[in-house]
Amino acid sequence: MKILAVMGSYRKGKTIDTLIDKAIEGAKANNDTVEVEKISLIDQNIEFCRGCMTCFRDDPSKEMAKCAITDDMNTLNPKILEADGYIFGTPVFMAHETAIMKRFLERLCYVFAKPAPKRTKLVIPKDCPMPRSNRKKKAIIITSSGIIKPRWKKFCDDATPLIKQTIKDSLNAKVVGTMYAGAIMKLGVDKYCNKAYELGKQLTS
Ligand SMILES: Cc1cc2nc3c(=O)[nH]c(=O)nc-3n(C[C@H](O)[C@H](O)[C@H](O)COP(=O)(O)O)c2cc1C
Known part of the structure; x- marks a missing residue:
């Protein structure tokens, strides 16, 4: 099983980086055939999408x-395609995922999604993204906040639902677990390490 871990914090060695390592x-631990590659988005040369719709219109x-x-996504895209599972981690900044x-x-x-072929009676409107691949994948999502405690997560973490929906629609990835490391400025990171470890186990169980 191949896992791609995507580290979306600006700071290496801090909360999200640490929790992703624990999840890995x-x-x-659960499965010794697991191969993991971790990428820190801060190290990658990734340009902004230009909205040109080249991917949308492709076959x-x-x-x-x-x-x-042409940038580092040319190298990352085949890895994204190959992976069977994903770990996404991001701190919440103003309640959302980081800009990177x-x-x-x-x-x-739309590199991994195609427009839905026709309007159906279901809730999928025409041209909404649907996965190009039929291969089912799994994912876990880790978020952290500085101030807002776990019990107030729903007011602070819009990152988890955004990532969840995007990877369902494009990567055909089902989220099997999420965690929110809230109020780390007060509670610290160590408190959340076991949870991240167990979440990682869930990905490969
Ligand atoms: C620009 C900015 C916005 C932030 N917004 C929030 C927020 O909305 N709620 C919150 O509790 N913490 C907020 N934080 C704190 C970060 O979530 C916290 O520092 C982060 O989870 C730590 O992750 P890291 O150690 O991987 O950088 C913000 C921090 C910055 C710098």
Whole structure:
């Protein structure tokens, strides 16, 4: 099983980086055939999506559409395609994912999604994104906040639902677990390490 971990914090060695590492430990403990690659978005040269719709218009039978931009996404996209599971981690900034995480998600959206073929009686409107690939994948999402305590998560974490929906629509990834490390300025990171480890185990169980 191949796992791609996507670290969306601006700070290495801090909350999200640490919790992703714990989740990776958990994922590996459960299954010794697991191969993990972790990327820190801050190290990647990822341009903003230009909204040119090249990917949107590309052949819907392709699992991975062409992007008009040449940058590190050219190397990352095949890894995203190959992975069986994902770990996404981001701190909440003003209740949302970091800008580097949003930029990454915008860039992968229609590369891995195609427009829905026709209006149906279901809730999928025409041209909404649906996965190009039929291969089902799994994911976990880790978020953290500085101030807002876990019990107030719903007022502070719009990152989890955004990531959840994007990866369902584009990567065909089902989220099998999430965690919110709230109020880390008061509570610290250590308190959340076991939870991250168990979450990682969930990904590979
Ligand atoms: C610009 C900015 C906005 C932030 N917005 C929030 C927020 O809305 N709610 C909150 O509780 N913490 C907020 N924080 C605190 C971060 O969520 C916290 O520092 C982060 O989770 C730590 O993760 P890291 O150690 O991986 O950087 C914000 C921090 C910054 C710098």
